[in-house]
Amino acid sequence: MIDEATIAAHGLAADEYQRVLDILGREPNLIELGIFSVMWSEHCSYKSSRKHLRKLPTEGPRVLQGPGENAGAVDIGDGLAAVFKIESHNHPSFIEPYQGAATGVGGIIRDIFTMGARPIALLDSLRFGPLEDPQTQRILEGVVAGIAGYGNSIGIPTVGGEIAFDESYAGNPLVNVFCLGVARADTLVLGRAEGIGNAVYYVGAKTGRDGIHGATMASEEFDEATADKRPNVQVGDPFMEKLLLEACLEVITTDALVGIQDMGAAGLTCSTCEMGSRGGTGIEIDVARVPQRETGMTPYEIMLSESQERMLFIVKRGREVEVEHIFEKWDLHAVRIGDVTADGLLRVNDKGVAIAEIPNRALADEGPVYDRPTKRPSDLDERQSLDLGSLPVAPSSNDVLHRLLGSPQIASKRWVYRQYDHMVRTNSIVLAGMGAGVVRVKGTKRALAMSVDGNGRYCSLDPYLGGMLAVAESARNVACAGGLPVGATNCLNFGNPERPEIMWQFARAVEGIAEACRQLDVPVTGGNVSLYNETDGVSIQPTPVLGVVGIIEDADRALTRVFRRQGAAVVLLGETGVDLGGTEYLHVMHGIVRGNPPALDLSAERSLQRLLVSAAADGLLESAHDCAEGGVAVTLSECCFDSRGIGAEVSLPQESGTGLDDREDVMLAATLFGETASRVIASVAEENADEFFARAREAGVPARLIGRTGGTRLRVSVDGDVVIDQAVSEIEETWANGLSRYFGGRAA
Amino acid sequence: MKFAIVVFPGSNCDHDAYHAVTKVLGEPAVFVWHKDTDLQGADAVVLPGGFSYGDYLRSGAIARFSPVMESVKEFAAQGGPVLGICNGFQVLLEAGLLPGGMRRNRTLKFICEHVYLRVEHTDTPFTRDAAAGQVLKIPIAHGEGNYYAPPETISALEDNRQVIFRYTAPDGSRDDAWNVNGSAAAIAGICNEERNVVGLMPHPERACELAVGSTDGRVVLESVVTALDGAGAVA
Numbered sequence: 001m002i003d004e005a006t007i008a009a010h011g012l013a014a015d016e017y018q019r020v021l022d023i024l025g026r027e028p029n030l031i032e033l034g035i036f037s038v039m040w041s042e043h044c045s046y047k048s049s050r051k052h053l054r055k056l057p058t059e060g061p062r063v064l065q066g067p068g069e070n071a072g073a074v075d076i077g078d079g080l081a082a083v084f085k086i087e088s089h090n091h092p093s094f095i096e097p098y099q100g101a102a103t104g105v106g107g108i109i110r111d112i113f114t115m116g117a118r119p120i121a122l123l124d125s126l127r128f129g130p131l132e133d134p135q136t137q138r139i140l141e142g143v144v145a146g147i148a149g150y151g152n153s154i155g156i157p158t159v160g161g162e163i164a165f166d167e168s169y170a171g172n173p174l175v176n177v178f179c180l181g182v183a184r185a186d187t188l189v190l191g192r193a194e195g196i197g198n199a200v201y202y203v204g205a206k207t208g209r210d211g212i213h214g215a216t217m218a219s220e221e222f223d224e225a226t227a228d229k230r231p232n233v234q235v236g237d238p239f240m241e242k243l244l245l246e247a248c249l250e251v252i253t254t255d256a257l258v259g260i261q262d263m264g265a266a267g268l269t270c271s272t273c274e275m276g277s278r279g280g281t282g283i284e285i286d287v288a289r290v291p292q293r294e295t296g297m298t299p300y301e302i303m304l305s306e307s308q309e310r311m312l313f314i315v316k317r318g319r320e321v322e323v324e325h326i327f328e329k330w331d332l333h334a335v336r337i338g339d340v341t342a343d344g345l346l347r348v349n350d351k352g353v354a355i356a357e358i359p360n361r362a363l364a365d366e367g368p369v370y371d372r373p374t375k376r377p378s379d380l381d382e383r384q385s386l387d388l389g390s391l392p393v394a395p396s397s398n399d400v401l402h403r404l405l406g407s408p409q410i411a412s413k414r415w416v417y418r419q420y421d422h423m424v425r426t427n428s429i430v431l432a433g434m435g436a437g438v439v440r441v442k443g444t445k446r447a448l449a450m451s452v453d454g455n456g457r458y459c460s461l462d463p464y465l466g467g468m469l470a471v472a473e474s475a476r477n478v479a480c481a482g483g484l485p486v487g488a489t490n491c492l493n494f495g496n497p498e499r500p501e502i503m504w505q506f507a508r509a510v511e512g513i514a515e516a517c518r519q520l521d522v523p524v525t526g527g528n529v530s531l532y533n534e535t536d537g538v539s540i541q542p543t544p545v546l547g548v549v550g551i552i553e554d555a556d557r558a559l560t561r562v563f564r565r566q567g568a569a570v571v572l573l574g575e576t577g578v579d580l581g582g583t584e585y586l587h588v589m590h591g592i593v594r595g596n597p598p599a600l601d602l603s604a605e606r607s608l609q610r611l612l613v614s615a616a617a618d619g620l621l622e623s624a625h626d627c628a629e630g631g632v633a634v635t636l637s638e639c640c641f642d643s644r645g646i647g648a649e650v651s652l653p654q655e656s657g658t659g660l661d662d663r664e665d666v667m668l669a670a671t672l673f674g675e676t677a678s679r680v681i682a683s684v685a686e687e688n689a690d691e692f693f694a695r696a697r698e699a700g701v702p703a704r705l706i707g708r709t710g711g712t713r714l715r716v717s718v719d720g721d722v723v724i725d726q727a728v729s730e731i732e733e734t735w736a737n738g739l740s741r742y743f744g745g746r747a748a
Numbered sequence: 749m750k751f752a753i754v755v756f757p758g759s760n761c762d763h764d765a766y767h768a769v770t771k772v773l774g775e776p777a778v779f780v781w782h783k784d785t786d787l788q789g790a791d792a793v794v795l796p797g798g799f800s801y802g803d804y805l806r807s808g809a810i811a812r813f814s815p816v817m818e819s820v821k822e823f824a825a826q827g828g829p830v831l832g833i834c835n836g837f838q839v840l841l842e843a844g845l846l847p848g849g850m851r852r853n854r855t856l857k858f859i860c861e862h863v864y865l866r867v868e869h870t871d872t873p874f875t876r877d878a879a880a881g882q883v884l885k886i887p888i889a890h891g892e893g894n895y896y897a898p899p900e901t902i903s904a905l906e907d908n909r910q911v912i913f914r915y916t917a918p919d920g921s922r923d924d925a926w927n928v929n930g931s932a933a934a935i936a937g938i939c940n941e942e943r944n945v946v947g948l949m950p951h952p953e954r955a956c957e958l959a960v961g962s963t964d965g966r967v968v969l970e971s972v973v974t975a976l977d978g979a980g981a982v983a
Contacts (some may be wrong), residue, residue: 148858152889153799155760239758239802331757421860421889423951424797426764429959440959442767555959 002033008058008687010037016368023362031300031348031356035363037302038266039273042531045367049529050556052510060523062486070111070191070262072525073183073485077442078552081188083117086125086452086491086547088530092233093175093439094679097127097142101175102150102236102457104306108179109156110262111623113245114253114311116189120425121439122151124161124177125452125491125545126185129170131408131742136165139173141743146236147177148419153238154245159428160437161452163739164409168456171535174275176528178547182441191261191339193275194316198258200272200285200338203327204244204310207268208293210234211306220543221473221668240309247330248311254326256319258340263310269363271312273346276360279314283360284347285338348526372505375500384461386581386595388658388666394589397633397672397716397723402734404673406632408586411738412641432503434560434642435625436481447555449483451475451548455629456541458597460619461582463542465597467512469677472605472630474548475520479609480624480680482559482616483550488517489528490546495539497531505542506531513544519602520609522548552616559616561625563639563646566710568622569689570639570650572632572681573608575702578658578670584629585673598677604701605678611699612680620688620695627679633672633716633724635681640714640728641735647714647728650707654719671718683709749976751777752790754836756811761953763835768953769794772967782814790974792829792873793820795836797889797951807850807892808838817843829873829972830945832864834890837937837947846947847905848897855928858891862961863928864913865917865936865950869909872939873975874946874968883920884913884964886950888928893949895931895938902933902945911947913937 007017010033020028020036042048058066064081065073071085089104098268112119124147129136151158156179195201211234251257259279261271268290278285287299293307313334315323320336327334341347346363348356359366366617370695394400404410417432429440429447436451453474459466476486490513495502517524533540552558580586581595597740615621640647655670684692687706696703714731716724751769755762760965762779769777787793793859800811811817817839824830824845832840853859853961862885867878869884897905905911913936917923929949937948964972 144856152858152860152891153758153760153802155798237802239799239804239952242760242799242802243756365782419858421858423860423887423889423954424760424764425955426767426957426960431961442771 002027002080010034011041012037013637016040019368023359032358034300034304034565035356038269039363040215040367044266044270046529047368048370048372048531049506050369051371052507055510055514056524057514057518058523058525059730060521063523063525065188066184066526067593069080070114070684072487072489073115073188073519074525075185076446076448079185080441081183081185082180082549083112083183083450084178084489084547084549085111085526086176086178086489086545087528088491088493089175089177090172090533091494092144094173096233098140098146098149099235101143101146103234104175104177104739105147105150106236106238106241106308107200107264108177109154109241110264112181113248114189114191114260116187116261117183118249119156119179120427121175121180121437121450122156122158123437123450123452125246125454126161126163127169127456127543128165129167130165133170136170137742141732143173143175144148144416144419150236150238152421154242155424157422157424159422159439160432162455163413163416166456166541168540172533172540174493174543176545178489180448180450180549180599187252189257191275192259192279193281194258194279195279195316196340196342197317198340199315199317199320199336200283200340201313201315201334202290202310202337203313203332203334205240205307205662206291206293206300207236207305207308209305210296211299212301212304234306234308237309243330243332244309244311246283247327247332250322253649254322256316256323258314258316258708261312265306266744267304267306273360273363275312276315276346277364282341282343282347283338284344284349286349286352288351289335289337291333291335299348299355303348317550332658338423345393371587372497372503373500374504376504377501383594386598388580388660389663391590394665394669397668398726400589400673401633401637401724401726401731403588404584404634405731405735406738407584408739409584410630410634412736413739414736415743418733427694429555429558430481430560434562436477436483437561438481438558440555445554447552447558449475449478449481449550449552452545453477454543454545457541457582459509459544459595460593461595462597463509464512465600467509467544467599468516468597468600470544470546471513471516471522472521472600472677473626474546475522475609476626478548478550479612480559480626482552482557482613484522484613485522485548485550485609488522488548490522490524490544492529493533493540493543493545494531495534502539509542509544513546516655518601522608557616557619559621559624561638561681562623563643563648563709566646568685568709569705570648570707570709571682571684572679572704573682573696573701576655576671576679577672577676578655579674579676580670583673583675585631585669598675600677607680607699608680611696611701615692620683620684620692622683624680624682627681629675631673631675634655636716637714637731637735639681639683641732645712645728646709647711648707648709649715651710651717652706668718668723749973750790751775752787752793753777754782754793754816755779756782756798756800756814758800758802759796759798761951765794765796765953768956768969772956772966773971773973780816780870782816785815785819787819787823787856791976793823795832795839797834797836800835801855802838803866808835808842810889811839812843821845824945827944829975831874832947833951833953834949837949840945840947845945846938847901848895850892851894851896852854852892857931859928860887860889864888864916864918864926864949865913866920868911868914872912872943873972875912875971877971878967881920883916883918885962886952886955886965888950890949893929895935897932905938906943910938910941911935912939912946
């Protein structure tokens with residue numbers, strides 16, 4: 001007998017339970033209730049987000065696989081597909097940073113190789129509270145070690161990523177992991193159970209009691225009782241996954257396979273009913289045949305366990321021995337736990353006795369869908385107002401530059417990526433920290449560029465614009481490496497969707513992403529939604545993170561951010577305005593997050609990106625670097641770093657015209673540290689300068705020659721006055737230590 | 749001249765070694781599965797990097813019991829050239845083919861970056877084409893590469909000229925700041941007394957093409973090719 005308390009403990013609302021009764025035409029038993037509960041959790045069902053996600057453009061000439069499968073795929077030529085996706089592991093990483101992050105890496109890697117692709121690159125987008133807090137230091141250190149521990153061991157390079165800090169993430173860090181693999185386009189494997197009578201195989205680690213109801217946990221807010229949920233976090237085994245990876249890719253070379261699915265969130269439950277639902281079939285399994293790590297596990301526990309490194313395979317009838325043999329070679333035990341059936345039901349037996357019977361479609365596709373109310377936050381107008389005239393007078397631009405370069409958000413992330421094997425597989429033609437991640441595709445002339453970006457600060461001030469800016473920045477980073485952006489994946493991290501203000505943020509951000517993806521021709525091929533990112537009622541900044549993948553036709557032409565030679569022309573692409581709203585400058589120097597984020601003209605952005613790609617392809621550019629946090633001054637500095645000390649001398653015109661001409665310091669800050677969108681600092685060899693400027697004119701992209709590389713100092717003048725004059729070695733030291741200084745002697 | 753590249757469960761630089769040998773050097777190579785004992789007539793054996801058996805116990809501690817290791821030992825005993833890279837070096841230490849052991853890096857963190865190595869001696873099959881004192885820029889990627897042996901073993905290694913690679917500054921000078929993982933005597937690689945078995949923590953196979961940042965590692969793999977081709981010519 002199911003009582004109200006049991007229903008509530010499973011996180012099902014009264015109307016949701018009624019829906020269960022309607023579907024079954026009877027009361028569910030406890031196992032069935034548990035199965036509905038995880039499949040209809042926010043994490044698995046997307047019940048709050050589904051309506052909005054439909055707005056995303058998901059189709060394009062290169063898209064081979066859009067949302068709905070284990071991962072998306074785009075055509076990259078030569079008969080190959082890039083298979084990629086981003087996923088969050090936020091909640092587990094707060095509870096147990098090392099294992100939470102490690103299993104996040106393991107989960108997304110499985111999504112890629114289940115598609116038949118060999119994973120070749122990882123990126124991470126991370127958010128933490130202020131680094132001054134020892135608790136944050138501990139979480140960051142654990143998360144980084146967890147990512148390293150898993151990725152390094154399994155041998156997939158972590159080639160890039162981003163990290164940002166804000167108070168709102170202190171009790172709710174974000175760990176978003178992106179993985180990309182390459183497959184033959186004609187042999188992509190789908191997560192479908194087809195062919196009545198085909199065998200359902202379980203392969204990988206044994207099932208334990210870890211992670212039971214992890215998906216439900218990821219759909220709740222945190223409070224002080226959260227620490228008690230530690231047993232809900234799974235433990236990763238990268239060695240087991242390495243074996244699974246190699247064995248899977250070997251099995252796929254036979255044609256004995258019908259479909260594969262990872263057992264991720266909601267474990268055996270989710271993988272069985274989703275594969276059945278996609279294939280329009282039923283699945284019958286016997287839990288007694290499932291390999292178990294612990295004694296006395298109940299069918300309920302077996303169905304809901306989220307033990308890691310397990311996969312479900314559908315194997316063609318008559319080919320079972322062949323497949324079993326390959327797994328045995330890798331010391332893996334493949335166990336037949338059931339069959340594909342015709343009745344569309346998920347039928348779970350225990351030693352032959354039926355203990356659950358639910359239609360697959362009801363679980364996977366017919367869960368509740370909510371049109372949750374939205375409301376523009378009442379304090380938004382106030383937060384968007386910014387009186388630049390009332391800002392205290394800023395210190396000298398030299399001092400501001402040091403402060404910004406030394407802030408963890410902008411500072412070098414070497415302390416982090418040095419712990420990641422970013423070179424294994426010998427494809428990393430742009431090393432970590434030098435720009436977008438770029439990996440060559442062996443056997444072709446091509447390379448793939450990829451970047452993950454998001455700006456929670458912008459989104460908190462204007463989620464629509466913030467969503468657009470995230471797409472634009474990620475695609476711009478890819479274009480700066482010389483890659484033509486061809487596809488995107490998104491990870492949408494927000495607070496509690498039951499609160500209308502949060503739902504409004506979500507809806508607006510998705511609309512912004514959709515608009516930008518449409519205009520920049522980057523269809524969304526999949527992704528992940530992470531809601532309920534709140535602790536004690538305080539939500540994180542709305543943080544959509546965009547992963548964009550681009551194609552570099554000639555790998556030898558890939559670019560980095562770094563100046564390569566003395567005497568090259570330094571070019572500022574794009575127009576600069578007075579854009580101090582939501583900037584790192586305001587945050588670091590004045591301690592405020594206010595104003596409107598920079599406006600974005602998507603058509604100008606598109607022209608800029610197309611210009612970068614074509615100029616890079618023709619070898620006209622020496623380097624290119626996106627102007628982001630910290631503005632032109634920080635961007636120029638970063639172009640000098642890691643260049644063996646190549647400096648630059650540039651001059652810029654002072655911004656003006658906002659009626660604040662008496663506040664020269666504010667206008668100077670806007671000129672140097674403002675974050676106007678759609679700008680890039682490029683360096684161009686003398687002999688290519690004329691050609692490049694002609695192309696920029698033709699493309700309608702504003703291009704201004706602002707100076708030359710050379711010397712060992714960065715010298716910037718504005719309207720003729722030298723306002724920044726620093727030895728590159730000095731500012732580089734500030735930048736190099738900005739993050740590592742929080743980890744003291746351990747940094748060496 | 750044929751290379752055998754041993755594949756342990758958890759090896760993850762096996763394909764990189766294969767790529768360097770076959771695509772960059774243009775020499776034939778075969779993968780040898782850890783359960784096999786047939787080295788397929790190879791002229792040189794490479795134990796690649798990775799995390800054999802997950803390295804959950806101690807790096808290389810389980811891999812040394814693989815059936816293939818019996819054949820590798822036999823091959824080495826007959827004077828065949830054996831190169832252990834990173835985890836492969838750790839396996840050679842555990843198997844007793846080379847002396848000493850590994851501790852965690854002194855930072856207690858995994859480190860992946862380009863480092864500088866000085867070639868100490870050129871009379872091994874893997875350094876014969878290098879110049880003594882030549883400095884190579886080659887990446888490392890390990891958490892446990894802090895080489896240790898008792899002082900008397902270190903002395904013996906030095907006396908027998910078995911220290912083949914040492915971490916140095918870019919100009920080749922000894923400097924503790926450039927001893928990236930804290931290894932005893934800044935040791936990055938050693939050979940056995942017979943000089944045919946060489947192990948090193950840095951990854952020469954990751955430094956064979958300019959596209960990935962350095963070609964300094966080629967000399968290690970090319971040396972064994974000339975060593976064997978030269979031996980063939982003399983015979």
